[in-house]
Amino acid sequence: MTQIFAYIPHQNGVAEDIAMEYPAAAQKIDASASLTAIVTGSGADLDAVVNEMTSIYSEVIKIDNADLAYPNAEVVRKALVNIIPGDAVFLTAHNTLGMDMAPGLSVKMDSAYAADIVDIEGIEGSTLKMIRQELGGAVSTHVESDISNGAVLTIRPGSFAPVEGGSAGGSITDKSSDAGDLSVKRKFLEIVEAEVGDVDITKSDVLVSIGRGIEDEENIEIAQELAEAMGAVVSCSRPIVDAKWLEKSRQVGTSGQTVKPKVYMAMGISGSFQHLGGVKGNPFIVAVNKNPKAPIFQVADVGIVEDILDFMPELTESIQDL
Amino acid sequence: MEILVCVKRVPDTAENEFELNSAGNDLDRDDLVYSVNEWDNYAVEEAIQIVDKVGGNVTVVTVGDDESEEVLRREMAMGANDGVLLCDDAFEGSDGKGIAALLKAEVEKGNYDLIFTGAQADEGAGQVGGMLAAMLDLPYASLVNKIDASDGGTITVGREIEGGNQEMNEIELPCVISIQTGINEPRYVGIRGIRKVAKVEIPVKGASDLGIDGGSVGDAGAKTKRVDYFVPDLGDGAEMLEGSTEEIIEQLIEKLKAKGGL
Numbered sequence A: 001m002t003q004i005f006a007y008i009p010h011q012n013g014v015a016e017d018i019a020m021e022y023p024a025a026a027q028k029i030d031a032s033a034s035l036t037a038i039v040t041g042s043g044a045d046l047d048a049v050v051n052e053m054t055s056i057y058s059e060v061i062k063i064d065n066a067d068l069a070y071p072n073a074e075v076v077r078k079a080l081v082n083i084i085p086g087d088a089v090f091l092t093a094h095n096t097l098g099m100d101m102a103p104g105l106s107v108k109m110d111s112a113y114a115a116d117i118v119d120i121e122g123i124e125g126s127t128l129k130m131i132r133q134e135l136g137g138a139v140s141t142h143v144e145s146d147i148s149n150g151a152v153l154t155i156r157p158g159s160f161a162p163v164e165g166g167s168a169g170g171s172i173t174d175k176s177s178d179a180g181d182l183s184v185k186r187k188f189l190e191i192v193e194a195e196v197g198d199v200d201i202t203k204s205d206v207l208v209s210i211g212r213g214i215e216d217e218e219n220i221e222i223a224q225e226l227a228e229a230m231g232a233v234v235s236c237s238r239p240i241v242d243a244k245w246l247e248k249s250r251q252v253g254t255s256g257q258t259v260k261p262k263v264y265m266a267m268g269i270s271g272s273f274q275h276l277g278g279v280k281g282n283p284f285i286v287a288v289n290k291n292p293k294a295p296i297f298q299v300a301d302v303g304i305v306e307d308i309l310d311f312m313p314e315l316t317e318s319i320q321d322l
Numbered sequence B: 001m002e003i004l005v006c007v008k009r010v011p012d013t014a015e016n017e018f019e020l021n022s023a024g025n026d027l028d029r030d031d032l033v034y035s036v037n038e039w040d041n042y043a044v045e046e047a048i049q050i051v052d053k054v055g056g057n058v059t060v061v062t063v064g065d066d067e068s069e070e071v072l073r074r075e076m077a078m079g080a081n082d083g084v085l086l087c088d089d090a091f092e093g094s095d096g097k098g099i100a101a102l103l104k105a106e107v108e109k110g111n112y113d114l115i116f117t118g119a120q121a122d123e124g125a126g127q128v129g130g131m132l133a134a135m136l137d138l139p140y141a142s143l144v145n146k147i148d149a150s151d152g153g154t155i156t157v158g159r160e161i162e163g164g165n166q167e168m169n170e171i172e173l174p175c176v177i178s179i180q181t182g183i184n185e186p187r188y189v190g191i192r193g194i195r196k197v198a199k200v201e202i203p204v205k206g207a208s209d210l211g212i213d214g215g216s217v218g219d220a221g222a223k224t225k226r227v228d229y230f231v232p233d234l235g236d237g238a239e240m241l242e243g244s245t246e247e248i249i250e251q252l253i254e255k256l257k258a259k260g261g262l
Ligand SMILES: Cc1cc2nc3c(=O)[nH]c(=O)nc-3n(C[C@H](O)[C@H](O)[C@H](O)COP(=O)(O)OP(=O)(O)OC[C@H]3O[C@@H](n4cnc5c(N)ncnc54)[C@H](O)[C@@H]3O)c2cc1C
Pocket: A096, A136, A210, A211, A212, A213, A214, A215, A236, A237, A238, A239, A251, A252, A253, A254, A255, A256, A257, A267, A268, A269, A270, A271, A272, A274, A275, A278, A288, A289, A290, A291, A294, A306, A307, A308, A309, B013, B014, B119, B120, B143
C-alpha cells in the first residue's frame, strides 16, 4: 500500500490553505493509500495547527523542537529524513519553503523528485503519472516518476479542490524524539518586512496592471493615463519591479501583493501562476496581449489580441470621450 | 572568492510563441529563439559584483549541447572569467538529479567558496540548486535577493519569501545559493563584448573527464521523465473580443461599465 505524507506549512498557529488541498492530491495518487500529516514547529502554535489537522487527517505526526520554531528549510529537511519512511510519497507545497527544502530532501531520501505538480493521473505499477507546466504556463507536460524508492512532490497551491470542514478525529503521534541531530550550517536571523509604498494597490477596485509587454519605462505613462481615465490604480508584474520601473509595493503576485479588485486589466502580462496567485476574489479579468496563445487568456473573462502600446491610448481616448 | 555559476540555455519566453509539433508530443523547435535563463543572468551579475569587491574568479558552467557554448560566451562577455561546457551523448535524457550529479562532479574538480544557480529555469522546477547542495553536503539557501559577502567564513543572505518579505540567514561557506531576479541589475552585453570573448577556449568535458558512470546519469539514471507536451483544454477560457480596434473598444467599454470598471 502507498504511504503518503503531507507536510503542513503554517504561520501564527494557522495552517496554510494547501493543508486542505493535499487530501485531493493524495486521493488522485492512490485512493487506497494511507495519508499522514506532518507538522513541525514548537510550542502552542504547533499544538494549535496539530489540533486543527486532526479534523482533516486521520493521522497527524507532530515534531516539536525549539530549532523548528521558525521553519528553516535546512533544519526541517534534516528532521524529515529521519521521520519519513524511505519508500513513501512525500507532498509539500511548491512555495518558498517547499522550493528551499524539497529538492535536497529527495536527494537525501534517494527518491524521485517532481516539482510544481498541478494535476495527478495516478499510479500504474511503480510509475506515478502527473501533470505540470513549463515555460511560464505556455505548455503542459505529462511526467512519469518511478516511485519504487519513494518520491518527493511539490504541489502547486490552489490546484487541488480543498476538503470542506472535516471531522476526521485523527490521532496524534509525537515523533519529536525521532528527529535526531538538527544542527545545520545555516542560521535563521530575522524577517524583514516588505516596504510599504506610497500607493496601496490592495485598496483599489480597478487595477490597470502592466507586465513585460510594456517594453520600456517611458511607456508606463500610457498605463497611468488609462488608469486615470478609469479611476484606477497602476499595478504590475514582477519584471517591472525587477527593472526598478515601479516600486515593489505595486507588484501583484505570490512575492508581492494579494489584490481583490472588481476589475483587473492585465496588460502585456503572460499569466504565470506566481502572478495570478496574487489575484484573488474572482475579479472580472480583461487581458490584452499580442500573443493569442498567452496563458492569461485561459483565466481571463475577456481577451483582446492587440499591442498594448497602441491599444491603451485608444481606449483611454474613448473613455475620456464618454 | 572562487564562484561557480550554473547557467542553462533555454527557449526565450519573451521571443517565442510556443506551438506543438505536428505529432503533438513536443514543442515545434524549428524556429525557437534561445537565450540564457533569465535568473542565471542575475546570478552571474551577482558573482561578478562580489568578485569586484572581494577579489577572486567567476566560472560559468552549463550542461548542454554544442549550441550551449553561446550562453557561456555571453556570460563571459558580462565578465565571467572562465567557462566550462559539460557535453556528452550519455547526458541525454537526464532529469534534474542527473544534471545536478554532473554539476557536482565539476564542482569537485575546483575549489569553490560559492556556487550559484538561478532560482528556476524554463521547466519551472527550481530543483537543481537544492539537489546539488544536498549531493555535495553543503548548506543551501534558495530565492536569494540579497547577499552580504564581506565577512570571512560566513555570508548573510536574504531569501525572498511570500508577500515580498525577506528571510535573513547566516550561512557557512562553501555553500550553494539560488538567485532570485531583482537582486541586481544585470549589465548589458553588446555585440562588441561578445566578440571580445569569441576566441577564448572553452573546455568541453564528457562523462569520462568528469569521472562519471554514464549509466548513473542520462536516461538510464532518470527517475522522472517528461512523456510529452500538450496544450490543455481548459474549457471556457476568455471570451475573445474581435473586430476592428474601434469595435473591440466599444464592446469592452460596455462590459467594463457592467462590471464596475468605469
Ligand atoms: C518564487 C517566485 C516568485 C515570483 N513571484 C512573482 C510575483 O509575485 N508576481 C509576478 O508577476 N511574478 C512573479 N514571479 C515571476 C513569474 O514567474 C513570471 O516570470 C512573471 O510573472 C512574468 O511577468 P510578465 O507576465 O510581465 O512577463 P512575461 O512572462 O515575459 O510576459 C509578457 C507578456 O507580454 C506580451 N507582450 C509583449 N509585448 C507586448 C505588447 N506590445 N502588447 C501586448 N502584449 C505584449 C507577451 O506576449 C507576453 O505574454 C515569481 C517567480 C518566482 C520563481
